[in-house]
Amino acid sequence: MxxxxxxxxxxxxxxxxxxxxxxxxxxxxxxxxxxxxxxxxxxxxxxxxxxxxxxxxxxxxxxxxxxxxxxxxxxxxxxxxxxxxxxxxxxxxxxxxxxxxxxxxxxxxxxxxxxxxxxxxxxxxxxxxxxxxxxxxxxxxxxxxxxxxxxxxxxxDAIAPIVTAESIDRSTVFSASRYGKGDGDDYLNCPLDEEQYNRFIDELLAAEKVVARSFEKVVHFEGCMPVEEMAERGRETLRFGPMKPVGLTDPRTGGEPHAVVQLRQENRDATMYNLVGFQTKLTWPEQRRIFRMIPGLEQAEFVRLGSMHxxxxxxxxxxxxxxxxxxxxxxxxxxxxxxxxxxxxxxxxxxxxxxxxxxxxxxxxxxxxxxxxxxxxxxxxxxxxxxxxxxxxxxxxxxxxxxxxxxxxxxxxxxxxxxxxxxxxxxxxxxxxxxxxx
CATH class of the missing domain: 3.50.50.60 (FAD/NAD(P)-binding domain)
Incomplete structure (x- = not known):
């Protein structure tokens, strides 16, 4: 045959x-x-x-x-x-x-x-x-x-970066789901105060981006918008989107963070975590530099970097x-x-x-x-x-x-x-x- x-x-x-x-x-x-x-x-x-x-x-x-x-x-x-x-x-x-x-x-x-x-x-x-x-x-x-x-x-593809679990600083990051939904600790949360958030947005807006080739140009759905394009719509856009802190309490302060980056378990063995909502067109060096500004990810080891193509x-x-x-x-x-x-x-x-x-x-x-x-x-x-x-x-x-x-x-x-x-x-x-x- x-x-x-x-x-x-x-x-x-x-x-x-x-x-x-x-x-x-x-x-x-x-x-x-x-x-x-x-x-x-x-x-x-x-x-x-x-x-x-x-x-x-x-x-x-x-x-x-x-x-x-x-x-x-x-x-x-x-x-x-x-x-x-x-x-x-x-x-x-x-x-x-x-x-x-x-x-x-x-x-x-x-x-x-x-x-x-x-x-x-x-x-x-x-x-x-x-x-x-x-x-x-x-x-x-x-x-x-x-x-x-x-x-x-x-x-x-609308791909967000993935980091190894062992490279996450657990002394900064805390486990919780918004309002305790699910098992209550389905996500890891990287908390940012106002100064950290604004510095992150500044770098995100100024970062070098990958220029799409003609056959890769797509109209992005709202749910798949690159994180840097969301930031261009206004400084507070990410705080009402993927970096929304509502329903989360930082156990170190007892209060709600100014913003958070949530990490979702990527595999059954919990050896990798996905940066939720962080699909991006930033160049790979810029992704490593800027995403390591996120508290708890300073030493992040990326097993996959974000892309849209x-x-x-x-x-x-x-x-x-x-x-x-x-x-x-x-x-x-x-x-x-x-x-x-x-x-x-x-x-x-x-x-x-x-x-x-x-x-x-x-x-x-x-x-x-x-x-x-x-x-x-x-x-x-x-x-x-x-x-x-x-x-x-x-x-x-x-x-x-x-x-x-x-x-x-x-x-x-x-x-x-x-x-x-x-x-x-x-x-x-x-x-x-x-x-x-x-």
């Missing part, structure tokens, strides 16, 4: 490669060069658009661990990256043109992959399909996906099984950024998992899900396992997604221990899914 894959980006090419290595014939449909998205210019496959950096290479960084896992798994993405690497200090960066040429050559020379250059206007009605159409999915295909998924298709993605926790299969139609698997993973490496990882699960599907075998202790499994866990679908937003891999270690671990040793545990768990799993073994 032939597998159809829509999209010749990182996820689609990785999925095609993994399926072909396991003996499954593939139809890989890529609309370039017949039609280009607004962000793409090269006719080659797996074109890197925004940057040539694949981020940190060290195991101190979760994306470094994810790359090591993909390397051990026989990823085409990593093979190409290693072959086209350029100097970048502690990061893995590539020559973008050489990287695309390398993957294009490998895909075109694989006899089990039929590369078809045409626009996929809809999802095939029969047979196994991987949808890896990316964050700039064409309008026709997006319409087809929307009909299949209902009202769970989004066309831009064009991005087509589905509500994966609501729609997908851990295998990436669509719950209502399991022959269809989603992969790449359309599932809500962010970043080049994460997209390739999603494609890797989609490819091996498509093989299992075509052979009538059981699903293939990596251990949650691995970087691959942590991504799956976030996308389809533990995230509240009402607040789902795309995410890069980070150590905050991983299950907690047992026992007391020194903070400076935590990441190394998480990486060591991941690789110990990974190797036996890879034995089960390697070509000829799954």
């Amino acid at each position: 032939k597998l159809t894959i829509i999209g010749g980006g990182l996820a689609g090419c990785e999925a095609a490669w993994q399926a072909a290595r396991r003996g499954v014939p593939v139809r890989l449909i890529e609309m370039k060069p017949i039609r280009f998205s607004p962000a793409h210019h090269s006719p080659g496959l797996s074109e890197l658009v925004c940057s040539n950096s694949l981020r940190g290479a060290s195991l101190d960084n979760a994306v470094g661990l994810l790359k090591e896992e993909l390397r051990r798994a026989g990823s085409l993405f990593i093979e190409a990256a290693d072959a086209t690497r350029v100097p970048a200090g502690g990061a893995l960066a590539v020559d973008r043109e050489e990287f695309s040429r390398y993957i294009t050559s490998r895909i075109e020379s694989e006899p089990l992959i039929e590369l078809i250059h045409e626009e996929a206007a809809s999802i095939p009605e029969e047979g196994p399909v991987i949808v890896a159409s990316g964050p700039l999915t064409s309008d026709l295909l997006a319409e087809s996906i929307g009909k299949l998924t209902g009202e769970y298709l989004y066309f831009y 064009r991005n087509t993605f589905i509500n994966a926790p609501h729609l997908l099984h851990p295998t990436g299969q669509l719950k209502r139609e399991p022959r269809i698997i989603f992969a790449g950024q359309i599932t809500g993973v962010e970043g080049y490496v994460e997209s390739a990882a999603s494609g890797f998992l989609a490819g091996i699960n498509a093989v299992a599907l075509t052979r009538g075998e059981g699903p293939v899900v990596p251990p949650s202790e691995t970087a691959l499994g942590a991504l799956v866990r976030h996308i389809t396992g533990e995230t509240d679908h009402r607040h789902f937003q795309p995410m890069n891999v980070n150590y905050g997604l991983f299950p907690e270690l047992q026992g007391k671990i020194k903070k400076k040793e935590r990441r190394q221990k998480l990486a060591e545990r991941a690789l110990v768990m990974l190797d036996p799993w890879l034995e089960q899914v390697k070509p000829g073994g799954c």
Whole structure:
């Protein structure tokens, strides 16, 4: 049975490669060069658009661990990256043109992959399909996906920053819900006095912002307004919006703060917290500088920074099984950024998992899900396992997604221990899914 894959980006090419290595014939449909998205210019496959950096290479960084896992798994993405690497200090960066040429050559020379250059206007009605159409999915295909998924298709991100729980100063921040609703302590609250609030607003108004590209310009809904744009409407706007202090009492003073920034638990293990209502278009350096002015976040470690940009993605926790299969139609698997993973490496990882699960599907075998202790499994866990679908937003891999270690671990040793545990768990799993073994 032939597998159809829509999209010749990182996820689609990785999925095609993994399926072909396991003996499954593939139809890989890529609309370039017949039609280009607004962000793409090269006719080659797996074109890197925004940057040539694949981020940190060290195991101190979760994306470094994810790359090591993909390397051990026989990823085409990593093979190409290693072959086209350029100097970048502690990061893995590539020559973008050489990287695309390398993957294009490998895909075109694989006899089990039929590369078809045409626009996929809809999802095939029969047979196994991987949808890896990316964050700039064409309008026709997006319409087809929307009909299949209902009202769970989004066309831009309104993302607020996320910080690690261990970097929050609990001597300043207090737990409480407004008027004691819910469990009474569902949120962490960072209190600001009037002077702190005004200084924060001054810096917010003067901060450098990211200029949207033409295809990313959107009309923001009131509920998704960038925090800096709200501040431009008046100095008190945020105090009546996401920084509203009403119904909260600071236990240190016994009174209501002038303003608060609320932090909402992001994951089940409570290792990450979201800055509620702080979607933003500030540059990343400005976000780090200004948001660390918030009392209790002076030493904040950001695992995700805020952004607002064009991005087509589905509500994966609501729609997908851990295998990436669509719950209502399991022959269809989603992969790449359309599932809500962010970043080049994460997209390739999603494609890797989609490819091996498509093989299992075509052979009538059981699903293939990596251990949650691995970087691959942590991504799956976030996308389809533990995230509240009402607040789902795309995410890069980070150590905050991983299950907690047992026992007391020194903070400076935590990441190394998480990486060591991941690789110990990974190797036996890879034995089960390697070509000829799954």
